[in-house]
Amino acid sequence: MSSSKRGAFIVIEGLDRSGKSTQVSLLRDRLQDAENAGPTKVVMLHFPIRTTAIGKMIDAYLHSESELDDHTIHLLFSANRWELASTITAHLAQGTTVLADRYAFSGIAFSARKGLPYEWCRAPDVGLPAPDLTLFLNISPEVAATRAGYGLERYEKEEVQKGVKQVFDKIGREMQEDGGSEGKWVEIDAGKTKEEVAEDLWKAVEPLVNGVQGSIGRLWENL
Numbered sequence: 001m002s003s004s005k006r007g008a009f010i011v012i013e014g015l016d017r018s019g020k021s022t023q024v025s026l027l028r029d030r031l032q033d034a035e036n037a038g039p040t041k042v043v044m045l046h047f048p049i050r051t052t053a054i055g056k057m058i059d060a061y062l063h064s065e066s067e068l069d070d071h072t073i074h075l076l077f078s079a080n081r082w083e084l085a086s087t088i089t090a091h092l093a094q095g096t097t098v099l100a101d102r103y104a105f106s107g108i109a110f111s112a113r114k115g116l117p118y119e120w121c122r123a124p125d126v127g128l129p130a131p132d133l134t135l136f137l138n139i140s141p142e143v144a145a146t147r148a149g150y151g152l153e154r155y156e157k158e159e160v161q162k163g164v165k166q167v168f169d170k171i172g173r174e175m176q177e178d179g180g181s182e183g184k185w186v187e188i189d190a191g192k193t194k195e196e197v198a199e200d201l202w203k204a205v206e207p208l209v210n211g212v213q214g215s216i217g218r219l220w221e222n223l
């Protein structure tokens with residue numbers, strides 16, 4: 001990677017059980033093995049980061065061990081991203097690729113589904129490091145519900161996931177239309193086999209393997 005380039009910030013989004021964690025791991029392995037670029041330094045993050053003090057409160061809520069007002073849990077999810085913002089920026093500046101399993105788009109989708117205003121949901125994340133690329137693993141809530149482990153956490157119910165998908169679809173439409181500071185949004189058919197999904201993801205990621213020119217964007221900085 002040339003000295004004028006920084007690492008790429010890549011986010012994988014989708015419904016619960018759409019295959020995000022599986023694909024983040026496969027992508028990490030492939031980035032580290034990429035032949036044409038030399039080894040790429042990669043860090044993986046999985047939001048929410050459940051090990052911080054804030055993350056532990058989120059974890060208890062997701063396991064239905066605590067109850068919180070909808071606004072409060074939304075702000076905790078956002079605060080959990082801000083806890084990592086300077087770490088993300090530092091990795092990117094050092095040329096490390098950052099792969100995130102969920103980010104601010106999940107924050108909006110899961111809270112707006114509850115009826116909180118869309119703009120209100122977006123506001124606390126304004127100014128976070130913006131991904132260069134967000135890969136949305138598109139799957140129907142019905143298919144996701146058949147996958148292993150479904151139903152263990154608070155939001156893993158078909159009715160909830162249907163509403164979440166509608167908000168994700170709105171976010172995707174907006175990002176594809178406006179081409180603003182939020183980076184590129186690419187939809188991937190997540191109903192295919194793991195290997196096929198990985199191949200489709202790679203086609204979108206490969207142009208970023210050698211790093212990215214220009215400074216790190218900020219989410220919704222032009223609002």
Ligand SMILES: Nc1ncnc2c1ncn2[C@@H]1O[C@H](COP(=O)(O)OP(=O)(O)OP(=O)(O)O)[C@@H](O)[C@H]1O
Pocket residue numbers: 014015016017018019020021022023147148149190191192193194195197
């Ligand atoms: N393309 C696929 N086809 C069939 N099964 C898959 C596919 N991708 C992942 N799975 C399986 O579905 C389950 C959920 O996958 P994974 O944990 O990667 O999803 P996730 O989106 O990270 O889930 P969550 O959001 O709930 O953490 C796992 O058992 C995994 O092996």
Ligand SMILES: Cc1cn([C@H]2C[C@H](O)[C@@H](COP(=O)(O)O)O2)c(=O)[nH]c1=O
Pocket residue numbers: 016047048062077078102103104106107108110111153155156
């Ligand atoms: C980042 C974020 C996540 N959520 C929801 C989405 C999922 O139901 C859980 C996290 O589950 P995972 O298996 O660890 O991916 O939390 C949310 O409501 N708001 C957010 O900002």
